[in-house]
Amino acid sequence: MLFQDVVFWILGIVAIGAALGVVLIKDLFRAALLLVLVFVSVAGFFVMLNAEFLAVVQVLIYAGAISILIIFAVMLTKDVQRGNMPNRLQVPAVLFAALLLSVLVIVAVDTDWNLISEEDQEKVSLVQTSAVANIETEDLEASGLTTDSEQAAARESGLADLLIGDFVLPFEAVSVLLLAALIGSLVLMRPRPPGSTS
Amino acid sequence: MSLEAMLIIAAILFAIGLYGSLARRNALAVLMSIELMFNAVNLTLVALAKYVAPFALDEDLAENLSGVLTGQVFAVFIITVAAAEIALGLGIVFAMYRNTESVDLTEVAELRN
Numbered sequence: 001m002l003f004q005d006v007v008f009w010i011l012g013i014v015a016i017g018a019a020l021g022v023v024l025i026k027d028l029f030r031a032a033l034l035l036v037l038v039f040v041s042v043a044g045f046f047v048m049l050n051a052e053f054l055a056v057v058q059v060l061i062y063a064g065a066i067s068i069l070i071i072f073a074v075m076l077t078k079d080v081q082r083g084n085m086p087n088r089l090q091v092p093a094v095l096f097a098a099l100l101l102s103v104l105v106i107v108a109v110d111t112d113w114n115l116i117s118e119e120d121q122e123k124v125s126l127v128q129t130s131a132v133a134n135i136e137t138e139d140l141e142a143s144g145l146t147t148d149s150e151q152a153a154a155r156e157s158g159l160a161d162l163l164i165g166d167f168v169l170p171f172e173a174v175s176v177l178l179l180a181a182l183i184g185s186l187v188l189m190r191p192r193p194p195g196s197t198s
Numbered sequence: 199m200s201l202e203a204m205l206i207i208a209a210i211l212f213a214i215g216l217y218g219s220l221a222r223r224n225a226l227a228v229l230m231s232i233e234l235m236f237n238a239v240n241l242t243l244v245a246l247a248k249y250v251a252p253f254a255l256d257e258d259l260a261e262n263l264s265g266v267l268t269g270q271v272f273a274v275f276i277i278t279v280a281a282a283e284i285a286l287g288l289g290i291v292f293a294m295y296r297n298t299e300s301v302d303l304t305e306v307a308e309l310r311n
Contacts, residue, residue: 008199012207019211019234023218028226035230038211042237045207048199049248051270054240054277061277066233066284073226073288077301085223087304093220097213104209108202115201116251116266124266128248162271174278181282185289 008048015041026085028074032067039063050128053159204245212238225291225301229284236280243269243276 018037025031039062046055116124126139163171211234218231247269295301 004199008203012203015207016210016214019214022230022234023214023222023227028224031227031230035233038234038237042241045204045241046244049204049244051244051247051273054244054270054273057274057277058240061281062233062237066281069284069288070226070230070233073291076292077226077295078299086221087223090221093217096220097217100216101209101213104212105206108205108209113201113249114251115249120251124248127266128270159267159270159274162267163274167271167275170275174275178278178282181286185285188286188289188293 004048007044011041011044011048015045029071032071032074035070036063036067039067050125052129201245201249204249205242208238208241208245211235211241223302223304225294225303228303229287229291232287233280233284236276236283240273240276243273 015038018034018041021034022031022038025034039058043055043058043063046052046058215231215234215238218234219228222228222231247266252265252268291301294306298305300306
């Protein structure tokens with residue numbers, strides 16, 4: 001438990017410090033590198049929260065693909081060294097962000113969360129881990145899932161079964177959305193034929 | 199490590215991203231700040247999926263175990279939408295840069311008149 005707490009606070013300080021660097025550092029290239037650090041520490045949080053699959057996806061998509069895209073874009077535009085200047089809205093933006101932050105913190109602390117009890121927590125972590133790992137029968141029995149039907153339910157409730165089961169319609173919709181967005185960005189970036197106006 | 203600490207860290211990340219997307223001139227910095235906010239929301243969803251019981255769980259845990267994964271499924275969808283958003287956003291930034299030789303959002307006035 002102590003080890004978990006230490007890792008949690010290190011990750012939290014790294015994530016928040018790097019996020020502050022992203023918005024405050026003037027050099028856009030360094031800001032993009034700090035953004036990668038934020039992505040990696042969020043992946044660490046995902047591992048601590050039983051979301052191993054999401055942690056891998058986070059490293060592949062955010063720390064891999066999206067950060068490369070952003071760094072490419074930073075290199076292709078000029079004024080990299082002093083590109084991250086504030087605009088006139090700085091004071092209202094700070095006030096608005098601080099107001100929102102205080103509201104969110106008050107809600108998070110004040111709400112009476114319907115927390116999962118300690119003994120159920122083990123079962124939940126087994127089910128959430130079953131998205132990426134095989135569960136041993138001994139582990140299931142140790143966590144209190146003794147009957148065959150309960151164990152089968154815990155094994156079958158992985159992330160993939162939900163994605164192509166209950167959530168198949170949003171899954172297909174989001175794939176069409178991704179295709180449309182990629183075609184749209186290709187159209188936007190296509191070089192204009194000579195002689196066309198605008 | 200508790201639910202509240204997790205939520206507060208996600209809220210701080212979201213507020214930083216909000217400040218960055220409101221107060222920066224560079225379009226790429228604004229896109230980066232939006233990515234920060236996406237990450238904060240994902241963190242919130244996954245933390246709630248771990249710590250908070252869905253209503254169905256109160257009655258019979260064993261029959262409703264898949265309910266504890268719904269938050270992670272939502273996070274998968276948000277990551278996909280974020281990828282689509284960054285592709286389109288960079289496309290718009292490049293189109294803007296090609297037309298005006300600048301990525302400064304305060305100088306863009308093409309839609310104004």
